[in-house]
Amino acid sequence: MTGNKKDNNIIQSIQWIDDHIRILDQTYLPEREVFLDIYEVGRVWEAIRSLRIRGAPAIGIVAAYGVYFGMKGFEEKSYWDFETELKRTCEYLASSRPTAVNLQWVLDRAMRTAHAMREKPTIQIKTQLLRQAMAIHEMDKQICAKIGRLGQDLIPDGAAILTHCNTGSLATGKYGTALSIIYHAHFAGKKIHVWVGETRPILQGSRLTSWELLKSDINHHVIADSMAGWVMYNKQVDMVLVGTDRVASNGDTANKIGTYGLAVLARHHGIPFYVAAPLSSIDMSLSSGKEIPIEERDGEELRKIGRQMTAPDKSPVYNLAFDVTPHELITAFITEKGIVKPDFTQNLAALFQKK
Numbered sequence: 001m002t003g004n005k006k007d008n009n010i011i012q013s014i015q016w017i018d019d020h021i022r023i024l025d026q027t028y029l030p031e032r033e034v035f036l037d038i039y040e041v042g043r044v045w046e047a048i049r050s051l052r053i054r055g056a057p058a059i060g061i062v063a064a065y066g067v068y069f070g071m072k073g074f075e076e077k078s079y080w081d082f083e084t085e086l087k088r089t090c091e092y093l094a095s096s097r098p099t100a101v102n103l104q105w106v107l108d109r110a111m112r113t114a115h116a117m118r119e120k121p122t123i124q125i126k127t128q129l130l131r132q133a134m135a136i137h138e139m140d141k142q143i144c145a146k147i148g149r150l151g152q153d154l155i156p157d158g159a160a161i162l163t164h165c166n167t168g169s170l171a172t173g174k175y176g177t178a179l180s181i182i183y184h185a186h187f188a189g190k191k192i193h194v195w196v197g198e199t200r201p202i203l204q205g206s207r208l209t210s211w212e213l214l215k216s217d218i219n220h221h222v223i224a225d226s227m228a229g230w231v232m233y234n235k236q237v238d239m240v241l242v243g244t245d246r247v248a249s250n251g252d253t254a255n256k257i258g259t260y261g262l263a264v265l266a267r268h269h270g271i272p273f274y275v276a277a278p279l280s281s282i283d284m285s286l287s288s289g290k291e292i293p294i295e296e297r298d299g300e301e302l303r304k305i306g307r308q309m310t311a312p313d314k315s316p317v318y319n320l321a322f323d324v325t326p327h328e329l330i331t332a333f334i335t336e337k338g339i340v341k342p343d344f345t346q347n348l349a350a351l352f353q354k355k
Contacts, residue, residue, distance in 0.1 A: 007187065009215050009216045009217070010169050010174060010175060010183065010216065011024065011169045011170070011212070011215065012169060012173070012174050013026070013053070013058065013169055013170045014053070014058060014061055014062060014137065014173060016065070016133075016134060016137065017037070019039070020037055020038055020039045021037075021038050021044075021062060021065050022035050022036065022037050022038070023035065023036050023038060023047060023052065023053050023062065024170065025047075025052045026051060026052060026053065026054060026170055026207075026208060027050065027051060027052055029170075029207050029208055029211055030207050030208070030210070030211040036052065038062075038065075038069075039069065040069050040070075041066045041067075041069045041070035041089060041092070041093070044062055044063065044065065044066030044069060044093065045066065045092060045093060045095075045096045047062065048062065048063065048093075048096040048097055048103075049096045049097065051202065054166075054170075054171060054204070055166065055167070055170065055171020055172055055176075055243075056100035056101065056102040056103070056171070056243075056244070056245045056246070056280075056281055057102055057140050057143075057144070057171060057172040057173065057177070057278060057280070057281075058170070058171050058172055058173070059096075059097060059100050059102060059103050060100070060102030060103055060105060060106040060136065060140075060280065061106075061133070061136055061137050061140055061172075061173055063093050063096075063103050063106050063107060064106045064109075064110065064129075064132065064133035064136045064137070065130075065133045065137075066089075066093050067086070067089060067090065067093065067106075067107065067110045067129055067133070068126065068129045068130045068133055070085075070086075070089035070092070070093075071085065071086055071089060071125075071126055071129060072126055072130075076122055079118045079119075079122060082114070082122045082125065083111075083114060083115065083118070086110065086111065086114055087111065090107040090108075090110060090111060093107060094107055097295060098293045098295050099245050099246060099254055099292065099293055099294060099295045099321065099322050100245040100246065100281075101245070101246040101280070101281055101282075101283045102245075102278075102280050102281060105280050106136060109132065109136075110129055110132065113125075113128060113129065113132055114129070137173050138173070140172055140173035140174075140278075141172075141173040141174040141175070142336075143278050143279075143280075143336040144172050144173065144174060144175040144176055144177060144180045144278070145174075145175055145180065145184075146336040147175075147177055147180050147181065147276055147278065147334055147335065147336050148175050148176075148180030148181050148183055148184035149184050150334060150335075150336070150338060150339065151178075151180070151181030151184070151241075151274070151276060151334040151339075152181050152184040152185040152187075152188055152190070154181075154239070154274065154332075154334070154339070155181065155182075155185040155190060155192060155239070156190075156238070157190045157191055157192075158190075158191050158192070159185075159190070159192050159193075159238045159239065160192070160193045160194075160195065160236055160237050160238045161182060161192060161193070161194050161195065161237075161238065161239055161240075161241050162194075162195040162197065162228060162231070162232075162237045162239070162240045162241070162262070163178055163179070163182070163194060163195070163196060163197065163205070163209065163240070163241050163242060164197045164199055164205060164240075164242050164255070164256060164258060164259055164262055165197075165199045165204045165205055165209070165242070165243065165255065165256035165258075165259075166179070166199075166204040166205065166208035166209045166212070167179045167180075167209075167242065167243035167276065168180070168183075168208070168209060168212040169212060170208050170212060171243065176212075176243070176276075177243040177244075177276035177277065177278060178241045178242055178243045178274075178275075178276040179209065179212065179243075180276070181241060181276060181334065182194060182213075182218065182241070183216065183218075186216065186218050191219075192218070192219065193219045193220065193221075194209075194213060194218060194219065194220035194221075195220070195221060195223055195228075195231055195236070195237060196209045196210050196213070196220050196221065196222045196223065197223060197224075197225050197228055197258065197262070198222060198223065198224055198225055199225065199256060199258065200225055200258070200302075201301045201302045201305075201319065202301060203305070204256065205222065206222045210222050225258055228261075228262055228265055229265045232265055232266065232268075232269040232271060233269065237266075237269075237271055238271070239271060239272045239273075239274060240262055240263070240266045240271060240272070240273045240274065241274050241276065242255055242256075242259055242262070242273075242274070242275055242276070243255060243275070243276050243277070244275050244276070244277045244281050245281065245322060246281060246282075246283050246286075246292050247275070247277050247281055247282045247283065247333070247348070248283060248286040248287065248288050248289050248291065248292060248327075249282075249283070249284045249285075249286060249287055249288075249345060249348060249349065250287060250288050250289075250327050250344055250345045251327030251330055251333070251342070251344030251345070251348060252288050252289025252290075252292070252324055252325070252326055252327050253275050253277075253289065253324065253325045253327070253330060254289060254292045254294070254322045254323070254324050254325075255275070255322060255323070255325065256321070256322060256323075257320055257321060257322055257323050258323070259322075259323055259325050260323040260324065260325045260326075260329075261323075263325045263326075263329035263330065264329065266329070267329050272331040272332075273325075273329060273330055273331050274330075274331055274332055274333075274334055275325075275330055275332075275333050275334070276333075276334045276335075277333045277334070277335055278335065278336055279335055279336065279337065279351060279352070282335075282348060282351070284348070284349065284352065289324035289325075289326065289327075290324075292322075292324055294320055294321070294322050294323075294324070295320070295321040295322060296318075296319060296320050296321070297319045297320075297321050298319065299316070299317030299318075299319050301319055302317045302319045303315070303317060327342075327344050330344070333348070335351060337351050337354050338351070338354075
């Protein structure tokens with residue numbers, strides 16, 4: 001149920017305009033809405049690395065445009081010169097953030113596309129790389145809408161939902177993954193309430209998710225991460241709904257740090273724990289979550305909130321961006337091809353056989 005007046009409040013944080021992309025710089029939210037115009041691959045790398053754009057699907061989208069930016073001005077003598085530079089560009093973009101599988105999926109697709117067109121003039125390959133980026137962008141919007149429509153059937157009227165990090169339009173082409181389900185339940189007229197975990201240290205929940213929910217007039221409260229267990233204990237949570245940056249073939253799931261703790265708490269309190277996952281976030285090449293690379297970020301993110309020091313500047317910091325939730329703690333995955341329940345090894349594999 002999209003295309004209604006409520007849908008008009010859903011922001012699109014990535015836009016293609018003439019010859020460049022315009023992104024909403026999330027580092028300024030919620031105080032200011034600042035848009036950046038990006039024309040070159042170096043700015044794409046910086047935007048991903050500095051979290052100006054974040055969320056696995058959104059990273060994939062801007063990286064696809066970044067590949068085109070990196071190649072559009074390259075003057076090659078042969079196709080093989082072109083492919084060598086394309087590989088260098090893809091490796092450069094891949095170094096921006098290692099955990100989200102969407103990024104590598106997009107880069108691998110660009111390499112395959114170019115190689116398949118190796119007999120064509122490279123100007124045609126460049127044009128196709130741009131068309132492919134636009135198609136990935138549009139496809140993500142459609143996938144997110146499908147996840148939202150399918151997932152909202154799991155949400156009863158009057159449900160209280162706890163979510164973590166930001167999984168909305170700011171993290172995707174439009175609607176989001178886990179937040180798309182919340183949006184579509186709202187579009188359907190369901191009276192829902194959302195508990196928004198603040199998501200330390202970058203506060204993607206309190207800064208970004210609450211900003212999106214407020215714009216869409218969805219009932220919510222921001223809570224400290226450390227409060228999640230207490231609202232569960234007091235029977236104020238009906239389900240936990242999160243997104244993912246990478247899912248292994250057995251269902252082990254990497255997501256923003258703190259997700260594992262929520263899954264343990266949900267299991268203890270008998271609360272269903274759902275993961276919204278587009279197929280592009282499912283990495284069937286990995287047998288378990290032990291193989292997922294986990295990004296460690298600058299300790300300054302944890303020592304400060306804004307300019308305010310929250311720890312001594314000489315205190316050592318261990319700042320992992322993600323953790324891995326074992327598959328046995330997950331109730332189901334919500335994908336664009338349907339709801340997936342255990343056995344995840346068998347049922348996730350079956351998704352890729354569906355047409």
